[in-house]
Amino acid sequence: MEWAPAECVLPTGERPLRVAEFDALFASALGGLERVSPTHLRLDLRGAREGEADRVEEVARDLAARETACCSFFTFTFTRDRDDLALDVEVPVTHSGVLDGLAARALAAAPGMSR
Numbered sequence: 001m002e003w004a005p006a007e008c009v010l011p012t013g014e015r016p017l018r019v020a021e022f023d024a025l026f027a028s029a030l031g032g033l034e035r036v037s038p039t040h041l042r043l044d045l046r047g048a049r050e051g052e053a054d055r056v057e058e059v060a061r062d063l064a065a066r067e068t069a070c071c072s073f074f075t076f077t078f079t080r081d082r083d084d085l086a087l088d089v090e091v092p093v094t095h096s097g098v099l100d101g102l103a104a105r106a107l108a109a110a111p112g113m114s115r
Contacts, residue, residue: 005098010070019105021063026109029056029085033106036088038096041103045085053083060087071098 010018025045029052032044045056057080064076064087073095077088091099 005071005073005095007073008071018067022102022105023109025056025059025063026106029060030106030110031084033103035103039091039093039099041089041099043087043089043106045087046083053080053085057085060085073098 008015026043029045030043031046034042034044036042045060046053057078061078064074064078068074068076073091075088075090077090079086079088089099089102
């Protein structure tokens with residue numbers, strides 16, 4: 001988790017586990033990624049199969065809540081439309097590099113997905 005800022009209070013030993021959780025979410029549910037601005041990333045998450053949208057949303061919301069607890073500068077906003085879930089991630093301009101890292105992780109974990 002080389003993109004974690006100094007302000008992150010997640011213990012160093014737990015960071016690889018958190019990265020693995022993000023990777024698993026991206027690998028299983030990322031359908032699209034849009035960099036709205038340097039401080040705003042939109043992730044389109046989809047259920048792998050019909051009926052999975054609730055599980056994807058539950059996992060994503062839990063992960064976002066735990067990430068906000070250790071990196072309070074993140075703002076996560078969820079918008080749901082049937083089985084499609086948009087996750088908007090916003091940060092202050094001073095943390096745009098962290099958003100760069102998150103976007104890179106998402107692209108690496110979900111090869112072949114659309115931007």
